[in-house]
Amino acid sequence: MSEPATNPRVRIAPSILAADFARLGEQVREAEAGGADWIHVDVMDGRFVPNISMGLVVVEALRRVATVPLDVHLMIVEPERYLEDFAKAGADHLTVHAEATPHAHRAIQRIRELGLKPGLAVNPGTPLGFFKPLLADLEIALLMTVNPGFGGQSFIPASLPRLRLLRQMVEEMNPHCLIEVDGGINPETARLCVDAGAQVLVAGSSVFNGRASVAENLQALRGRP
Numbered sequence: 001m002s003e004p005a006t007n008p009r010v011r012i013a014p015s016i017l018a019a020d021f022a023r024l025g026e027q028v029r030e031a032e033a034g035g036a037d038w039i040h041v042d043v044m045d046g047r048f049v050p051n052i053s054m055g056l057v058v059v060e061a062l063r064r065v066a067t068v069p070l071d072v073h074l075m076i077v078e079p080e081r082y083l084e085d086f087a088k089a090g091a092d093h094l095t096v097h098a099e100a101t102p103h104a105h106r107a108i109q110r111i112r113e114l115g116l117k118p119g120l121a122v123n124p125g126t127p128l129g130f131f132k133p134l135l136a137d138l139e140i141a142l143l144m145t146v147n148p149g150f151g152g153q154s155f156i157p158a159s160l161p162r163l164r165l166l167r168q169m170v171e172e173m174n175p176h177c178l179i180e181v182d183g184g185i186n187p188e189t190a191r192l193c194v195d196a197g198a199q200v201l202v203a204g205s206s207v208f209n210g211r212a213s214v215a216e217n218l219q220a221l222r223g224r225p
C-alpha cells in the first residue's frame, strides 16, 4: 500500500488497540471513511511491555480490509526475529523499539530490504541520542508520549520539549523522515504536538472511544470540531 511520496499535511493513524475487536473490520472501514491516513497496529508481547495485544493473524486480517497503509508498532523483544513474518502478513511500515534490540541498525536495514518503511521508536525515558546514528536510514521516528503497553493513558507533557528537539535533529539529518507521536493524543495534545513538529498522530481512545462518531472524532483531531 503506498501514498504520495511528499505530502506535508498531518497524517492521522487511528490505533485499533482501542477499537471494538468483535467488529474490527467495520471499525477500520469507519476510520477510513472518516479520513484515517494509516491504520496503527500495536503488537505487544508481554515481555517488552506488560501487556499482550495482537500479532500476525490480526495483521493478515486487517490487510484484507484496509486500503490505507498498515503502520505496525512492534513492542516486542528482539523484533528482528519477526520482520519477515510481519512483512508477509501485510504490514507497510514496521517500527521497532530502540530499547528492545541490540541490533536496531540491522533491523532497520532488513525492514528496508523487505520493501517496507522502517521506523524507530523511543520510550519517554530514552535519550533522543538513540535516533542519531539511525536517522539517515529512517522513514519514521516515533516518539512515545506515554509509556508503551496500554491505551488510554495521559499524555506526558515532558514529551513536548523532546519533540521540538527531535524536530531539529530531523531537519538537520533527514528532513524526509516523518515524526510520529503515540499515546494520549486528543484534540488538545494533537495541536500541541503539531505545533512542536509532529507530522503523524497516533490516536486510539480519542478516535474509537471518543465523544462522538469515529469520523467526528477524527475531524476534531484535525482541529475541525
Ligand SMILES: O=C(CO)[C@H](O)[C@H](O)COP(=O)(O)O
Residues within 6 Å of the ligand: 015, 017, 018, 040, 042, 073, 075, 146, 147, 148, 149, 150, 151, 152, 153, 182, 183, 184, 185, 202, 203, 204, 205, 206
Ligand atoms: O502504542 C500504544 C500503547 O503502547 C498505542 O498506540 C497508544 O497507547 C494509543 O492509544 P491511546 O490513544 O489510547 O493513548
Ligand SMILES: [Fe+2]
Residues within 6 Å of the ligand: 015, 040, 041, 042, 073, 182, 202
Ligand atoms: Fe502504538
